[in-house]
Amino acid sequence: MKENYFVKDTSLASRGEIQIKWVSKWMPVLDGLYHKFKGTGIFKNKKVALCIHLEAKTAYLALIIKKLGAEVWVTSSNPLSTKDEVAAALAKRGVHVYARHAASHDEYLSYIDTILKNKMDVAVDDGGDICEYLHENPKYGKNIKGICEETTTGVIRLKELEKKGKLRYSAIAVNDAKSKHLFDNRYGTGQSTWTAITQLTNMNIAGKCVVVIGYGWVGRGVAARAHGLGANVVVTEIDPWKALEATMDGYRVMPIKDASPLGDFFVTTTGESNVLRIEHMKKMKNGAFLSNAGHFDYEIDILKLKKYAKKCEVVRNEIEEYTMPEGKHIYVLARGGIINIAGGLGHPADIMDMSFSVQLGCLHFFLSSRNMEPKLYKVPEEIDRLVTYEKLRAERIVIDR
Amino acid sequence: MKENYFVKDTSLASRGEIQIKWVSKWMPVLDGLYHKFKGTGIFKNKKVALCIHLEAKTAYLALIIKKLGAEVWVTSSNPLSTKDEVAAALAKRGVHVYARHAASHDEYLSYIDTILKNKMDVAVDDGGDICEYLHENPKYGKNIKGICEETTTGVIRLKELEKKGKLRYSAIAVNDAKSKHLFDNRYGTGQSTWTAITQLTNMNIAGKCVVVIGYGWVGRGVAARAHGLGANVVVTEIDPWKALEATMDGYRVMPIKDASPLGDFFVTTTGESNVLRIEHMKKMKNGAFLSNAGHFDYEIDILKLKKYAKKCEVVRNEIEEYTMPEGKHIYVLARGGIINIAGGLGHPADIMDMSFSVQLGCLHFFLSSRNMEPKLYKVPEEIDRLVTYEKLRAERIVIDR
Amino acid sequence: MKENYFVKDTSLASRGEIQIKWVSKWMPVLDGLYHKFKGTGIFKNKKVALCIHLEAKTAYLALIIKKLGAEVWVTSSNPLSTKDEVAAALAKRGVHVYARHAASHDEYLSYIDTILKNKMDVAVDDGGDICEYLHENPKYGKNIKGICEETTTGVIRLKELEKKGKLRYSAIAVNDAKSKHLFDNRYGTGQSTWTAITQLTNMNIAGKCVVVIGYGWVGRGVAARAHGLGANVVVTEIDPWKALEATMDGYRVMPIKDASPLGDFFVTTTGESNVLRIEHMKKMKNGAFLSNAGHFDYEIDILKLKKYAKKCEVVRNEIEEYTMPEGKHIYVLARGGIINIAGGLGHPADIMDMSFSVQLGCLHFFLSSRNMEPKLYKVPEEIDRLVTYEKLRAERIVIDR
């Protein structure tokens, strides 16, 4: 077989290796599952596709799957988050990686096509693009035993397909595992959002007013860590129970329009589009910082801001300064992309360890199952339980009675 | 109609009135629902039974129902929590109250019998005794349109009946409403547990080691408030996800046997029996305090403690000092009964406001429904929503977009 | 010698005994100092006056001093905080106690006179009344070797005397010991203030707006515990550094006039008079609660409130409801007296253990010194150190390198 990969520059491999090696030290749960699965031979010669943010932690998942005997085919679910050096390192290790930082949408689709025409057995999807492509090109999907979906968004797309009776493949809502959303979405995003913001801005958070938009799992984490840094936290939330919880957690709760003049830092966490709008920005203080910790880059209405502002200038790495007609400045971090990945290192390695272990468990589950119907499954309880027990073991936490 | 009540001493009524009047100032949600319902005439001449902890807040619920036009029949679900002065005040106001502090079990059953033979239309139950009595005496239940169950325990009993196909009445799991368990079980019990402990003991909590047994809603509240008082909190929990959450919330997690020598204060919150056992008590420090914030008084194995100890002495109101054979002392608060009620004032009034409003909403729902099947229902979403929206309004919290 | 005491009713002694016995279990530092001092014979036949809040913890200090061989003469520095049952218990144990709950000012002075004319050797003072009386009646003071002052207020009075060159006795500013003010004023008052407020009101604190007036040691403690209960805390403070610290601790800081419409609970902690004034009360929400955690009962301008209000009614133990002309209600707790003592149990026993141990150490220091000049001394470093080391030992905290 010739070179079955496409990366920007293989000479970057050694730099990628250093990063992968580092995170591999902090992913003992994945190692634990590797040891459980290596005797089963289940992955032997199977073809596994991964379409997720391509950085060091993902790479380690890919290598573990390869070590279990599978052929691994990888692309990135978001070209902007692709690390070329990590892609290079994977290529060098014999993973079929097709990815390039800042690839165009057409390139991206060509990568997916290249991978899927090789007839995968199982796939990890992040947002639903693999799934969609397989529905549009059913000939590519005839070996597929299942798709493991990482995100809320992808799960929503799967549910719609299922409801319309159009779902042709078995799928698992990995995001909904307790081992994932209770930890990754809350503690992982909470911490890494603030590391990114403080590293990008060099600003003091203590005593600042932080407005957290949304009080779901991500919003709770972001609010808790802002509070832990000494911020005065304001929450906006339209769900009545969550709004009342936020109040009793000690935060002020109010509509965005009332919070707009108060905030020094705004963080969106809703998953919905255009929650922070131009009418809010007009009311903000000079010097307000806007950032997004939700999955998509559409929570802040940057298009309207660009039109409204007199000037937009990059004043520091991942900080754009918008000069408003009335003279004040507003700063947008990481262009409204997900702040902890686009402006930082992503989730901590030891948190992703759990999320990716659920993925590995679900891949194993599909490969060892027979005759599963084309429907959306929950993560099997025993996998969810296994992952958290392994984590407890790794952290030396004993919970016997 | 002659005197249709039985209380210890009607001359206590004025003292009870003061207490009811006080809490009534802080229950605006119940007032809001009263205003919503008073035009419907639904409660007119209906017979409503209440079998719950009989203190000031409950009394206000009874009076609201009466004001809506119903005949109200009340007894206490736990004779030890009955306040005679509150019972007297209710009697004076024309409520058919049958209750006496420290009534015997036979008396308690006679009260229930007296009430139920009057053929109630709906009932509020707290633990399931009304429901059981109606199943044993079906002739009493022929008018019953529904039973509203307040507690986890009662809900569990209902589920068992339903599973066996023996449930003969419609019932609602009031406890499971978000407006109730998210607030009452967490913030309500959390705060009132520590008010009771500090008031009973006059001890400083800052710097003490507090062991919280169980990390469900109640446990989280108890742990959060202990932490807020400056305690170093240890959590014991056998559910792996909850144990990991407790860890990432910053607490140490370990088995009870390892926590036993560390704790200055122990609080059980599991709902299970004998979680704090004699083998644990043997390992405790001299001067450890044991208390229970779960529903029943069987979480601490006091029977075995009594047998093991050389001496048991009441050394202060609601504090029993056990002298152990090895010479050390262990203190049990409120005889292991639910600390915030048996050793304090119960939940804050403005928290019970929500829980009792869900009850009122569900009574209204049953009385205005037709042909409901004998099964266990969820709290209707619109009631759950209404209660929280009324609370937000009362607290002047705006959540519009 | 005949009955050298005056108390309300000696038959209350057994109830007082129970209280003293309870707190004595939690004052190991005082016990430790007793054991250090009992061999010195320094207290033998000496006359010691105590003029402090007369409740169980003070009583234990008196008994320890008596056990060291001294004659102990006790009155209360504040007749409203006097517990008659504790006074009775002390009398029965042979302490010369002169005190009665709610004694008039003239009675109070007669008690002081009776004690001081017996020519004390040393005295514990709380606010400076003993000191003043001795300056006015120098014949009573000829044996006095020193006065130990407990409070900030008393220390201020001493400093003025010294500045004017009029101080005739040696005195120690016990309040300024690190073992006292770092712990008693912050953790002690912080916790006991909130136990008192929640016990008196039966209100939920989570989600409420708490306005803390002053951010000194007491204010910090009160704010920290309010925050720990889930309150949203607003601080008012006129010292610029403290105001900025409060901000960076995550609280909102603003003038009282701006905080007035926001607060659900107000707590004064400044030591200054009339900080919460009628112009503030006019702006408050219906249902606001006012309380004071500073030393004196003049921080809330109750006189003006009484004049302004249409009606004042006691609606519950230690709660006065003021009906304002505009129809709203304002609630004053413990009549503006120091909330944790006048409306609760005072500081935790294990905190007062440290403060009273400093007192005992300073009494011992005076009694064993010679030829001290009439000036205001600091607490000797070795006593301050001893007390905290004993506390660390009692709490089993090891701090060796």
Add this chain to the structure above:
Amino acid sequence: MKENYFVKDTSLASRGEIQIKWVSKWMPVLDGLYHKFKGTGIFKNKKVALCIHLEAKTAYLALIIKKLGAEVWVTSSNPLSTKDEVAAALAKRGVHVYARHAASHDEYLSYIDTILKNKMDVAVDDGGDICEYLHENPKYGKNIKGICEETTTGVIRLKELEKKGKLRYSAIAVNDAKSKHLFDNRYGTGQSTWTAITQLTNMNIAGKCVVVIGYGWVGRGVAARAHGLGANVVVTEIDPWKALEATMDGYRVMPIKDASPLGDFFVTTTGESNVLRIEHMKKMKNGAFLSNAGHFDYEIDILKLKKYAKKCEVVRNEIEEYTMPEGKHIYVLARGGIINIAGGLGHPADIMDMSFSVQLGCLHFFLSSRNMEPKLYKVPEEIDRLVTYEKLRAERIVIDR
């Protein structure tokens, strides 16, 4: 005048400009003082030396002084923290900067010599090197009106000189201003330490055990922020009062030797040498991280660690992995240098704004004073007050009564 500067590469100036411009946006207090001072003409043609960490915030201070009319001469107090691009930008703006990243000690001394022989009028010192050089070369110091010392260490050196009667210049202990140490040492170091650690390691802090060594201002900040990230914090401290405060703040307190096996992260904050020693490292868990937030790089005994370890490898930027003979790994961050500067961006800009404003105020004070004696002065109260009032104004915090 010819080129009166020495920097690595002037072509880096534009990159330095971007950084200086960014921080200048967040230093309004310095701007406020500039406006107060610009009319006085006090700085006109004066020679001002700065010997401090040379990065963007320092550069802005230098530029402000230049704008006030002075000649500014700059070197770095620590060649490892020198940013060549910032030095280049200063040179281009006409500041006499002599500095190069990683300059040798001899080079460093030659820079100081070059600057001081130009006969400065006032100097900002950081650690005391300028002061020492002036004492050794008195001819250079004849114009010196005063030295402003930034650090605890420098202040200690000054106190020793003064005690020995050898201090020849007037000096001010800038570090001791409330506007500095209450904020910079606590909130500034607290936050930036954790930004650095999480950015360097990509590790999750929630649920980890963090051992903070020392509970002074820096230790309190580091502990508070670790706690705010969800860590379980252990404090080691040998001062008894601080140890007890840490306990009552909810942390476990124990000797380092007992904390050694518990910690996932260790942070030294004592200012003393070799507090984390090889006997502690031997007891640590596999994977422990060591870092230092104190001023000097000698708190962790790295020399002994290097000798003891079988292998030392740089495994990631600013992370050294030591392989111990028993097989475990220990990770040292930033080679034991001050983690927030050597491994991060230093203090937040808006915190340094206060510290540098105190410096500017003290320089102005010296230049406008006459006949000051050669002794160590406190920061004048009015400067300390002015800086904090300006900060309150910048943050829109009102503290009027």
